Amino acid sequence: MAEDQVQILHGNTFVVSDAQGDIEASATDPSGLFSLDTRFLSRWVLTVNGDRLTALSTDDLHYFESRFFLVPGSGTVYVDAKTTVIRQRAVTEGFREQLTVLNHDVKPVELTIRLDAAADFADLFEVKDALEKKGTRSILTAGGQLVMTYERESFRRATTVSSTEPAEVDDGGLQFSILIEPHGSWSTELDVRVASLGPGGRPLTAQTPPADEARREALADLEQWVANAPRLTCDWDSLITTYQRSLVDLAALRFSPLIARADSLPAAGLPWFMTIFGRDSIFTSLQALPFTSEPARTTLRVLGDWQGNRVDDFRDEDPGRILHEVRYGELTAFQERPHSPYYGSVDATPLYVVLMDEYERWTGDAQLVRDLEMEARAALRWIDDYADLQGNGYIAYQRRNEETGLENQCWKDSWDSICYRDGRLPGFPRATCEVQGYAYDAKMRGARLARLFWNDATYADELERQAADLKARFNRDFWVEDGQYYALALDADGTQVDALTSNIGHLLWSGIVDADRASAIAGHLLGPRLFSGWGIRTLAEGEARYNPIGYHVGTVWPFDNSFIAWGLRRYGFKAEAARVAAGNLDAADFYHGRLPEAFGGYERALTRYPVQYPTACSPQAWSTGAPLLLLRTMLGLEPVGDHLIVDPALPVGIGRIELLDIPGRWGRIDAFGRGLVEVNRGPKLRNQLGDPTRPHHLG
Incomplete structure (x- = not known):
């Protein structure tokens, strides 16, 4: 794994992104949203007014949750940013991403927030071996959702992207046109759901709890695991x-x-x-x-x-x-x-x-x-x-x-x-x-x-x-x-x-x-x-x-x-x-x-x-x-x-x-x-033989 990659996982699902939280998967790159050996999201790129973002820090909150602090623009030594973007992502069966934009200026700001999304539905072996897909991919935009599907005979997979705030949805992703007042903020919650489908579009996996409930359950489970x-x-x-x-x-x-x-x-x-x-x-x-x-x-x-x-x-x-x-x-x-x-x-x-x-x-x-x-x-x-x-x-x-x-x-x-x-x-x-x-x-x-x-x-x-x-x-x-x-x-x-x-x-x-x-x-x-x-x-x-x-x-x-x-x-x-x-x-x-x-x-x-x-x-x-x-x-x-x-x-x-x-x-x-x-742990190592220890017995 590259040092600048961020990975979070929970159960059967994991996400691998870059330090900005973006996913841009190449043919043999294991970036993306994966569940049960299928990549359900191969592109997930955030821009503000068409610009990519620079990472200020990435917080590893829990193994199933990360937070990215970002500013628009890149490539300069000094960034005088008037805007902060925070992405907080938690994995469930898919993932939920809380996107927050802060305006630090004394005047209102109009912004175009865009998330480019794509799903190649690659089998993990196809990623490793750079193999071509044999089935058919399709995209549907309806009801404010982006639905990407893949079908090969009875093998069917789907990725659905939705937002709590109104968005313009097209085949390539979601776009928000927003106005933020001075020292104000704007936020939306993005929901990425994955599904393995059987005959008639019937899900093959059980329904998962809502994202907030799933997060609470994961936190409680982790606390209990460590406590035990x-x-x-x-x-x-x-x-x-x-x-x-x-x-x-x-x-x-x-x-x-x-x-x-x-x-x-x-x-x-x-x-x-x-x-x-x-x-x-x-x-x-x-x-x-x-x-x-x-x-x-x-x-x-x-x-x-x-x-x-x-x-x-x-x-x-x-x-x-x-x-x-x-x-x-x-x-x-x-x-x-x-x-x-x-x-x-x-x-x-x-x-x-x-x-x-x-x-x-x-x-x-x-x-x-x-x-x-x-x-x-x-x-x-x-x-x-x-x-x-x-x-x-x-x-x-x-x-x-x-x-x-x-x-x-x-x-x-x-x-x-x-x-x-x-x-x-x-x-x-x-x-x-x-x-x-x-x-x-x-x-x-x-x-x-x-x-x-x-x-x-x-x-x-x-x-x-x-x-x-x-x-x-x-x-x-x-x-x-x-x-x-x-x-x-x-x-x-x-x-x-x-x-x-x-x-x-x-x-x-x-x-x-x-x-x-x-x-x-x-x-x-x-x-x-x-x-x-x-x-x-x-x-x-x-x-x-x-x-x-x-x-x-x-x-x-x-x-x-x-x-x-x-x-x-x-x-x-x-x-x-x-x-x-x-x-x-x-x-x-x-x-x-x-x-x-x-x-x-x-x-x-x-x-x-x-x-x-x-x-x-x-x-x-x-x-x-x-x-x-x-x-x-x-x-x-x-x-x-x-x-x-x-x-x-x-x-x-x-x-x-x-x-x-x-x-x-x-x-x-x-x-x-x-x-x-006695163990010499410096660069010049000596083999210490013998047994200078004394045994202790409990029980």
Whole structure:
């Protein structure tokens, strides 16, 4: 996202504009008003007497509301404006814009206020790929409204623009001719409504409440969301800012798609991914569990409802497979894209079982585990019955939809992310290392669920046997002896794809790493090739494809780092985990508390600030969740039965932390910690080994 873009969102709808509040969308620009993967407004430009406006300031009031202070004219160093224009915009299903014009002169002023409006009704995939529309657009001006419609067979969408003040309405927008008295004002409320229409023009979505009521409901919901979360106090003010930003952004990204009914779960991120992503929703729910269990509960139910039940090559669907992505736009409706839903990920399915177990550990919600027993068993069967494409007992992937399916179906899903040291790309199928860790973890956690909740000790024993066998084979087949780390993947013939990557950190949090090899893995993760000072790079410096601003080949991903830090704690590397947390949280300070999807992997000594990745999503769900998991990791929060273990290991510079009213099966409990781990956060970084911390136990 460009720095001068302003984005507001609520539920299924979001608006991306420039700093003046204007929308001028190009073919591949994600500006506009979007709802359910369709752009309902591609142009929304305000002029006064034919002049564009200059922004004085933009207020980010709430995630669903912004205010723009503007003056007419642009391009001069000094603007002696006699007129102020204020646009206050709030998103509902569409948006409402309060437009106010103030006259600061001692004499009356006549003004022509115009809003140019247009809707291209582009599917989000058409925006990304600059594709042409195939349907018919039409415009109707009647009753003081501008109605723009699009139709392609039974696929119908409409945008309606109206105003509380009389306007001249034409095919290109609305115009007001006004007179404002000295030191007077004029205002109107503009209402932009969107509709998905079925046969006979019947709306496919429920009627929304009036704008004022919707705003009040959104404010009350946000206040309740924040009030229900644990309270953080600490000596490091920027950490409090980051924590509060994460809570608000997580609230903003709650998404209630049609298949979720009235419940909400995390959408993946703005602007491209405001929809369900199985992997992203699971990871974000895991990150958020110490703070709220609502996303996990809804994610488990929704993904279970839409679990695969047949073999469908177009959608890469198998029985038991958890979906990757759902879309509602035109291309999906006409099966020009497979996202109805699309199942092309290999990690969401084992992670589904991981989330179910972790959710129960935190909440004690045994009923949900029993309700979803068949879904969990189906996910575990998928690992053995459908995912072993190489015949060697490992989860592997190869898309069956060659035209529009994802080539890489792991979390690093860009085309060049899976590579050898020398930069070559392996053939298919590919079996990436971290997915084997997830499979191991899923089997171990599935065994616990079977024994404690499904009354099936025989199945539990079998899952534990399978997990032990997988761990032994994995540590034999993936270990790169000359580098003392695990290979990124196995290629089609079982050869190691030997690049050094951050994926090895995910092996720690899954528990598949042999204990005597964990120290070597921690050393690589905190070594100079992977650790930039701000965080752990996706690909090690020195590998052939390394690029500090390559999407998965050298950037730092906060989500990735948060799970790596969690894994370091699992194996006892508390100081190393604190160092990763300190780097990421320092970076968050430069982004006003909002960690982006990814940032540059440049060495900290070279940049003195984290370099923005050009097209990073922000906010993005699992980056929003990263500070939450880092807090859990630094405080050493682990549920054990009906108790919460607190074992803090904080960087010295953080000082004292108090996280109060942590929710769980124990009710509410407080956790305290003080910075004890020496972490050099300056440009010259040292690896601090050892564990100078003292554990504390509460509960």
